[in-house]
């Protein structure tokens with residue numbers, strides 16, 4: 001069965017978001033994939049060693065900084081490397097990642113000024129996944145992802 005890597009906060013079942021909140025994906029196709037055992041969940045930030053909850057962090061260039069001023073680039077990088085490792089280990093067909101995150105964002109990220117300003121960009125894990133050759137969809141693009149999966153079956 002072709003597998004799909006996905007952000008763990010979309011997959012649900014374990015609280016991993018920085019704010020302790022939950023954002024489980026409810027699209028019926030995503031739930032069907034989950035039921036089939038097609039989804040491989042990962043939270044790059046937790047895999048990078050960060051606690052939940054944790055301070056809001058944003059990416060600027062290759063650096064990720066918490067709102068407290070602490071440089072968390074090393075943890076974010078470690079989590080991104082883990083995401084690529086898992087994607088390769090499971091030979092995933094593609095990834096579905098949570099939009100806007102400094103790790104998982106695939107279209108936009110916050111600009112690093114902590115002023116609620118989004119800019120076109122991608123999170124560190126998504127950048128490394130794409131560099132490794134994996135296609136990445138945002139959770140709002142499940143139907144596009146499903147159409148792509150059909151072309152692979």
Ligand code: SF4
Pocket residue numbers: 007008009010016017018042043044045046098101103104
């Ligand atoms: S790093 Fe990704 S999986 Fe983890 S909480 Fe943030 S968006 Fe979700």
